Amino acid sequence: MKIAVPPRTEQGIIRALLWLLTAITVFILFFIIFYVLKRGLPVVSLEFLAQNPTEMGKAGGIFSTIIGTIALTLLAILIATPMGVGSAIFLTEYTRENWITRMIRFGSECLAGIPSIIFGLFGFILFVTKLGFGWSLLSGGLTLAFMILPTIIRTSEEAIRSVPYAYREVSFSLGSTKWQTVTRVVLPSSLPGIATGVILSIGRSIGETAAVIFTAGSSLHVPTSLFSSSRTMSVHFYILAREGISMDNAYGTAAVLIIAILGINVLAYSLMNRFMRRYC
Amino acid sequence: MSEAVVRAENFRHFFGERQTLRRINLEIRRNEIFGIIGPAGSGKSTFLRALNRLNDLVPGSRTEGTLEVCGQDIYGPGTSVVELRRRLGMVFATPIPLPRSIFENVAFGARMAGVKGRARLNELVADSLRKTALWEEVMDRLDSSALKLSGGQQQRLCLARILALKPEFIMLDEPTSGLDPISTMKIEETLRQLQSEFTIILVTNNTKQAARVADRTAFFLNGEIVEVDRTEKIFSAPSDQRTNDYILGKFG
Numbered sequence: 387m388k389i390a391v392p393p394r395t396e397q398g399i400i401r402a403l404l405w406l407l408t409a410i411t412v413f414i415l416f417f418i419i420f421y422v423l424k425r426g427l428p429v430v431s432l433e434f435l436a437q438n439p440t441e442m443g444k445a446g447g448i449f450s451t452i453i454g455t456i457a458l459t460l461l462a463i464l465i466a467t468p469m470g471v472g473s474a475i476f477l478t479e480y481t482r483e484n485w486i487t488r489m490i491r492f493g494s495e496c497l498a499g500i501p502s503i504i505f506g507l508f509g510f511i512l513f514v515t516k517l518g519f520g521w522s523l524l525s526g527g528l529t530l531a532f533m534i535l536p537t538i539i540r541t542s543e544e545a546i547r548s549v550p551y552a553y554r555e556v557s558f559s560l561g562s563t564k565w566q567t568v569t570r571v572v573l574p575s576s577l578p579g580i581a582t583g584v585i586l587s588i589g590r591s592i593g594e595t596a597a598v599i600f601t602a603g604s605s606l607h608v609p610t611s612l613f614s615s616s617r618t619m620s621v622h623f624y625i626l627a628r629e630g631i632s633m634d635n636a637y638g639t640a641a642v643l644i645i646a647i648l649g650i651n652v653l654a655y656s657l658m659n660r661f662m663r664r665y666c
Numbered sequence: 667m668s669e670a671v672v673r674a675e676n677f678r679h680f681f682g683e684r685q686t687l688r689r690i691n692l693e694i695r696r697n698e699i700f701g702i703i704g705p706a707g708s709g710k711s712t713f714l715r716a717l718n719r720l721n722d723l724v725p726g727s728r729t730e731g732t733l734e735v736c737g738q739d740i741y742g743p744g745t746s747v748v749e750l751r752r753r754l755g756m757v758f759a760t761p762i763p764l765p766r767s768i769f770e771n772v773a774f775g776a777r778m779a780g781v782k783g784r785a786r787l788n789e790l791v792a793d794s795l796r797k798t799a800l801w802e803e804v805m806d807r808l809d810s811s812a813l814k815l816s817g818g819q820q821q822r823l824c825l826a827r828i829l830a831l832k833p834e835f836i837m838l839d840e841p842t843s844g845l846d847p848i849s850t851m852k853i854e855e856t857l858r859q860l861q862s863e864f865t866i867i868l869v870t871n872n873t874k875q876a877a878r879v880a881d882r883t884a885f886f887l888n889g890e891i892v893e894v895d896r897t898e899k900i901f902s903a904p905s906d907q908r909t910n911d912y913i914l915g916k917f918g
Contacts, residue, residue: 482725550762552758552760552762553762553764553765554723555720555723555758555762556758556762556764557764557774557778558720558723558751559718559720559751559755559756559758560751560752560755560774560775560778560827560828560831561748561749561751561752561775561778561779561831562748562775562778563748563778566778570774570777570778571764574765574766575765
C-alpha cells in the first residue's frame, strides 16, 4: 500500500534532511578547526614561529619546518604548474580526441588515485637512491610535483575547455596565430580555473606527509640548498605526535598549518575575485 | 565596372564526406557591398569562412577548385593564413567581445600583428571607433569591460575591431540577426559609409537587409549559387523561379 504524503510535507521533510546533512558537514569542519586551534593556539607565539626546534622538537619553535614547508611547496608548484598546464594545453588545443589522448588522460587519472605513500616510496627509490639526490628538497619537490600533477592537469583542462570556442574563432579571424590565441585569449580566460587547481595543489602539498617523509627527510635544520634535507610542518607534527615527543608542540604546529592553509585559500580567492571582476 | 577582387571558379567545399558548397562561380568587385542571401544551411556562412579560411579549424574540411582574392589563389601554396585573415576582417552573427576592455578589444588584432606604442594604438583605436560611430558613446570608458556594452554597441565594437586591422574586405555573417531595428539601422548606415574604403560582403538571412544595402546579391541554395545579379534585379525580376519564391517568403 502506498502511503499518501502531501507534496508540501514531502518538500518539508526533504528540505529538513538536506539541511541536516549540510549542517553535519559544516559542523565537522568547524569542529576540527576549532579543536586544533583550541589545543594548538596557546602554544603559538612569536618565539614559537621564529625559533628553531630544539631537543627534537620538545622545546623551541618550528621556524625551520615553516621554511621547509614553504620551500618544498614552492618547488613542487614551480615544477608541476608548467608541466601540468602545458600538458593540458597540448591535450585540449593541439591534439584531436583520439586513443592517445584518452590514454594520457586515463594515465593521469590513475596517477591521481595512487596513495601518497606509494609516491613517497617511488620518490625514495628514484630520486633519493637511484639518482642520488639523497633526502633533499629536490627529491621531495619532484615527488610532490608528480603527486599534484594530475590535479593540475585535470583542472587546467576543464578550465581551458570551458573557454567558449567562439573566442578562439574571433582570435583566429583577427589574424592571430595558434600560439597567440592560446597565450593571449585562451589562457587568460581560463586563468581562474587553473588557479583553483594550483591552490588545491598548494593545500595538498602543504599537508602532505607520507610522500615527503621518505624523500625530503626530517632534518630539523633550516634548508640552505636544493640538496638539504628538510622537515615540513606536517612531518614535524607526525613525528612529534607519533614519537610522543610533545603533544603541545604538535598541536601548535597543526594550528599554524591550518591557519596557513585557510589564509592561502582566502588570499587566493580574493585575488581571483578581483581579477575576475575587472572584465567579466 | 571596377575590377573583381574575389573570384571563385568551380569552387567546392567539403566537411568530410558532406559537400557543403557545389561549383561556386562568382566575382565580387572592389568597393561594392555584396549581399548573400539564402535559407539556413545553404552554404552562405561556409562560403564566407572559406574566404578567410576559418573553415580550416574544423577537422575534415577540404576544398576543390579555385578561390582567388586579389588574383591570389588562397588555397594555393605560399598563402599566409594569418595575413589572409587580416585582409578579410570578419564580423560574426553574435557579437563576441573578448573578455577585456573596450580599448584592448579594438587593439587586439593590431597587437597580434605586432603594432606597438601607446600613441599609435590610441590613434588606431579612436579612429576605428569613430568610423563605427561608437567613439562618442565609449570615449570616456575605454578601459571598462567590453562585455558591459549593449548588443548593438558590441556588434559595432566587433566591426571597429576589424577596422583596426586595416583590412581590404569586411565580411559580415548575419551581423544584425540578434539586434533591434535601431541598432540594425546604425550598422547598415555604417556599412554604407565604409563602402568607399572597403569591399563588403554581407551574409544575411534578412532578405530586406540585402535589398536595402547590397549593390549586388547572390542567392545561395543547398550549397549552390542559384543567381547573382544587381540587387534591384534580384528583388524585382529574378530570373530563377526559386529566387522569386524565396524572396516572397514561400520557403526558407
